Amino acid sequence: MRYHLVTLGCAKNTVDSMRLEQALRSARHAPTAAPDQADLLLVNTCGFIDAAKAESLDTIRALDASRRPGQQLFVVGCMTQIAEREVRDAIPTVDATFGVEAWDAVAARVGPADPAYDIPLAGAAPGAPSAYLKISDGCDRPCTFCIIPTIKGRMHSDAAARLVAEARAHAALGVRELVLVAQDSTAYGEDRGERDGLAALLEQLSAAVPVVPWIRLMYAYPGRVTTQLAETMARLPNVLPYLDMPLQHGSDAVLQRMRRPGLRVARRSLEAVRAAMPDVVLRTTFIVGFPGETEAEFEQLLDFVEEQRFDHVGAFTYSPQAGTPAAAAAQDVPQAVKERRYGALMELAQGISHECNRALVGREVEVLVESQAPSQAASGGPVVVGRTFRDAPEVDGLAFLKGTYPAGALVRARVDGALPYDLLCTPLEA
Ligand code: SF4
Structure with missing residues (x-):
């Protein structure tokens, strides 16, 4: 059977889709990028916020409307885990729904494969320079705005041996960067009573795949x-x-209402990281407009960003998630105020990001090439798109590199120009 898989949501969902694909490929079903050539249409949904739910429903509706007779439509993932009824009510013609981590159940439902297909077993698309490695799922933290613990359940870590095998499989496919993701990566091993389980896992991964030059840690x-x-x-x-250490806010009072660690704890972690790695690049995310957020509390967030000068900041305006304690709170901040504060935060963060990038002009960097084919620079001549180690895939900036290089090449280059988020680079090698 040929399947066409659409993945919505975050990097962790991308990894879930990879696992689902492994189950389907193990059963010798074949992927296709063309929905009209598929026997099965699959949507891996996101249900994290209302906008993500709406996008999930729109995607399912569009596939349902265009499918031909005999094509099946399955819906899996976060949204069906918490709101299966909503999916079924909105699109009653969906053939099957599954929650999270139901890869084997999906493969079993698909049934035996057509022996005519000869499908390679694989964990990543050949040629992709980066791959995500999901080290655990679920979360035990009590953040009052977050529905993830309800969707994903208690934190459960993957065995180190399995992760090492997965990392080796990626390395064998030529992957140059492994991005470790989880809901809370620093909790790795706690479910097995391990202390500093993440540090031990990093040791094992580093030793197992020395050919992978970049191992990156997200979601601390x-x-x-x-x-x-x-x-x-x-x-x-x-x-x-x-x-990457999501901090969510810069006011102790708001963090307390979020049931998150306060600023003293955050500063202690930031100091530990900077003491060990003076050139560390720090990424964080914040929520603006949390219920009851006052102007003074928002100003504290801006002061905290000024003080810490994060290299990368992501931000969201708060939107209530049904079933979370924060959603029941009164004092929602008006949407217009949320958006004004979001704009002010991002303007400040962008200025800092631009300063960080300007400080790199004239310095040597390594660029990991991501584009499969060069494009034409405005000034003429080919240019490829990549990233330096300072930028995580999908969420941070890019490096534009003059020349023609294959995806996965690591090229020494000089930074010639700095945009607010991106770098302009010239190769040092011919
Ligand atoms: S740590 Fe992250 S995933 Fe866990 S409850 Fe808090 S926000 Fe949600």
């Missing part, structure tokens, strides 16, 4: 970034001095 939890973890990251040659 403030307070869980211990000195041992920071020093381990600093010591391992292929673990990048880059850390």
Whole structure:
């Protein structure tokens, strides 16, 4: 059977889709990029916020409307985990729904494969320079705005041996960057009673795939970034001095209402990371317009961003998630105020990001090429798109590199220009 899979939502959902694909390919079903050539249409949904739910329903509706007789339509993932009824009511013609991590159940429902297909077993698309490695799923934290623990359940870590095997499989396909993701990566191993389980996992991965030059860590939890973890990251040659640590706010009062660690804890983690890796690149995310957020609390967030000067900041305006404690709170901030604050935060963060980029002009960097084919630069001549170690895939900036290089090449280059988020680079090698 040929299947066409559409993945919505975050990087963790991308990894879930990979696992689903592994189950389908193991059963020797074949992917196709063309929906009209598929026997089965699959949508891996996101249900994290209302906008994501709406996008999921729109995607399912569009596929349903254009499918031909005999084509099946399955819906899986976060939205069907928490709102299966909503999906079924909106699109009653869906053939089957599954929750999260139901790869084998989906493959079983699809049934036996057509022996005419000879499908390679694979964990990543050949030629892709980066791959996500999901080290755990679920979350035990009590953040009052977040529906993830309800969707994904308690935190459960993958066995290190399985992750090492997956990392080796990616390396064998030529992957140059492994991006470790989880709901809370720093909780890795806690479900098995391990202390500093993430540091131990990084040691194992670093040793198992020395040919992968970039191992990147995302989604750390403030307070869980211990000195041992920071020093381990600093010591391992292929673990990048880059850390993504969502902090959510810069006011202790708001963090308390979010049931998140306060600023003292956040600063302690940031200090540990900077002490171990003076050139570390820090990414964080914030929510603006959390219920009851006052102008003074928002100003504290801006002050905190000024103080810490994060290299990368992502932000969201708060939107209530049914079933979370925060959704029941009164004092929702008016939408216009949320948007004004979002704009002010992003303007400040963009200025800092631009300063960080300008400081790189004239310096040597390594660019990991991502584009499969060069495009034409405005000034003439080919240019390929990639990233330096400072930028995580999909969420941070890009590096535009003059010349023609294949995807996956690591090219030494000089930074010639700095845009607010992106870099302009000239190769140092012929
Ligand atoms: S740590 Fe992240 S995933 Fe876990 S409850 Fe908080 S926001 Fe949600």
